[in-house]
Amino acid sequence: MCYYEQYSMPCGDWKWGNFRAHCSKEYRTGETCGMKLVWESIGLPDNCKYCIKIETKRGKIRKEKERIKRWRQEGNRRASISQSEEAIENMEREIWDLNEQRASVRHQRNM
Ligand SMILES: [Zn+2]
Known part of the structure; x- marks a missing residue:
């Protein structure tokens, strides 16, 4: 699992943003795994x-x-x-x- 920013939009949709951190499991390999976790949720002013x-x-x-x-x-x-x-x-x-x-x-x- 790895941490990403999450952008949320007024329409209720959201998307992943920038990669922020590896989880401890993936830290050693230096690669990102497929599982994404929310690091921080950022509200965007516009709909998707x-x-x-x-x-x-x-x-x-x-x-x-x-x-x-x-x-x-x-x-x-x-x-x-x-x-x-x-x-x-x-x-x-x-x-x-x-x-x-x-x-x-x-x-x-x-x-
Ligand atoms: Zn939308």
């Missing part, structure tokens, strides 16, 4: 990159939905609406992918 991307896409979806609402009131904008709905669908798929990635890299070093 996945949550930031997801948040940006959610904002865009909100805007598209507002546009659709406006177009519905205007009438005669069916083409724009269906285009916009398609864009929303794509972004929702991307959010789903980002959530998958976020779950799979969770607690790994390169987040």
